[in-house]
Amino acid sequence: MAIAIVDDTPLNLTLIQALVRKLTPPGTEIVTFSSPLEGLQWCGSHEPDLVIVDYMMPDLNGIEFIETVRKLYPADTVPILMVTAAHEKEVRYESLAAGANDFLTKPIDRHEFDPRVRTMLSLRASHQRMRTWNDDLQAAVILKTAEIVTREQETITRLARAAEFxxxxxxxxxxxxxxxxxxxxxxxxxxxxxxxxxxxxxxxxxxxxxxxxxxxxxxxxxxxxxxxxxxxxxxxxxxxxxxxxxxxxxxxxxxxxxxxxxxxxxxxxxxxxxxxxxxxxxxxxxxxxxxxxxxxxxxxxxxxxxxxxxxxxxxxxxxxxxxxxxxxxxxxxxxxxxxxxxxxxx
Missing domain, CATH: 1.10.3210.10 (Hypothetical protein af1432)
Structure with a gap:
């Protein structure tokens, strides 16, 4: 797993990273970015399993960040959680419209944080299983198609040999x-x-x-x-x-x-x-x-x-x-x- 956390406040980064660490298995890569531009650059070269992003940031706000990430990964592949203040209802609506899968309110409540993150990771795992299933199905189709072509070639070869006699x-x-x-x-x-x-x-x-x-x-x-x-x-x-x-x-x-x-x-x-x-x-x-x-x-x-x-x-x-x-x-x-x-x- 690879989870990206983007927030311009160091304390928030440390807190969210610690909460995520308790919910994920050993070996999970948790990367943090105080700069949204650096976070975007990383997301462009690494497909994350979850993105947690704050709304109010310099250079690029959370809505703009999500819109850019969604150009790289559709909403049904990489889940995104938006973190907003409790009173920012319009921002939450905009974040969902931009492609966020869910949102968290500040100050972060662990009892709310844990089930939402688990749900997002479960969503990602389901997508990965479906992707693997599709890949396996495609491989099976390719194999069966090759078998059919081989049988056709054998049929043609045998007919040609019959004519040779x-x-x-x-x-x-x-x-x-x-x-x-x-x-x-x-x-x-x-x-x-x-x-x-x-x-x-x-x-x-x-x-x-x-x-x-x-x-x-x-x-x-x-x-x-x-x-x-x-x-x-x-x-x-x-x-x-x-x-x-x-x-x-x-x-x-x-x-x-x-x-x-x-x-x-x-x-x-x-x-x-x-x-x-x-x-x-x-x-x-x-x-x-x-x-x-x-x-x-x-x-x-x-x-x-x-x-x-x-x-x-x-x-x-x-x-x-x-x-x-x-x-x-x-x-x-x-x-x-x-x-x-x-x-x-x-």
Whole structure:
């Protein structure tokens, strides 16, 4: 505990300090100030558990003192007792209006002083318990929220792994393209939470391929026009699998699944969206996914050289890809190469 007593009369300070000492446990810090300005300075750097302040003082009267303290601490946090003469009724009313919790009259009567101070200290203790309870509750909410996010991440990871079992693309592909997506998002100025969400949601981009027949999905050669129509259904299938979730992460994954094959000039699929009509996360993942697909071997093609793949991304600026996403990606080539090295194919 820390209790501040402010009174310009030394005798009053000594008396009140002695009375308080008898009511408080050992170790209680009782500080006294004959100057209200010094008392205010102390209150500004130490949150008191109780303030006892006289009304008539030089430089700053008790009402002004209370008004200033209340700017630091609301009335329901730090209790304040005002000491006034018995005849100063108007001062008492003003002190209560200024934020005092109670008042004492001079000369101080111990039988009045003791219960009033006990009440103020009890009020402070109740507030501290409530503050602790609120802190504990907030910590519990943070913990439970983290658990929910972890479960969501696990769900997404397991769904992505399910798609891997049917898709010739490797698990390293979804790790690389997810990290490419995250650094593009960060470079575009998206907040940290959104960037982290993109990292987790991007691996779900091709979950719809679980609905693509094996003879098309695993075909080693070029698809026929009829087969291509079926293959191009996977964005909508993926969206249908993921849509309707209350989770922001899975909502983003559904949006990515539906839109990552759209092209900036409107020639993509499944809806032929163009420009800003394509959600930003879809435009980001489009760059990351295409680059990694080009630089990875597939049953129907060898891996492209890095320079060739970077040139393809550069040439698709404004047609296939969002110019801002391309500019960010090409400005991050050292990080792209580091990610590629970190998540090599087995």
């Amino acid at each position: 049917r898709d010739p693309e490797t698990g390293a592909h979804i790790l690389r393209m997810a990290h490419y997506s995250q650094i593009i998002a960060r470079d575009l100025g998206l907040d940290a939470e959104t960037c982290e969400r993109i990292l987790t949601a991007a691996p779900m981009h091709d979950i719809g391929k679980v609905g693509t027949p094996d003879n098309i999905l695993l075909k080693p050669g070029r698809l026929t026009p009829e087969e291509m129509v079926i293959m191009r259904q996977h964005p909508r299938i993926g969206h249908d699998i993921l849509k309707g979730s209350s989770s922001p992460m899975i909502q983003m994954a559904a949006e990515i699944a539906l839109t990552h094959h759209e092209k900036y000039d409107g020639s993509g699929y499944p809806d032929g969206l163009a420009g800003d009509a394509i959600p930003l996360v879809g435009r980001i993942v489009a760059v990351a996914d295409v680059f990694d697909a080009l630089t990875s071997p597939r049953p129907y093609k060898p891996a492209w050289e890095l320079d060739t793949a970077f040139n393809f991304i550069r040439e698709g600026r404004g047609s296939h890809f969002d110019p801002a996403c391309v500019d960010s990606f090409l400005g991050l080539i050292p990080e792209v190469l580091e990610i590629r090295e970190r998540f090599k194919d087995e």
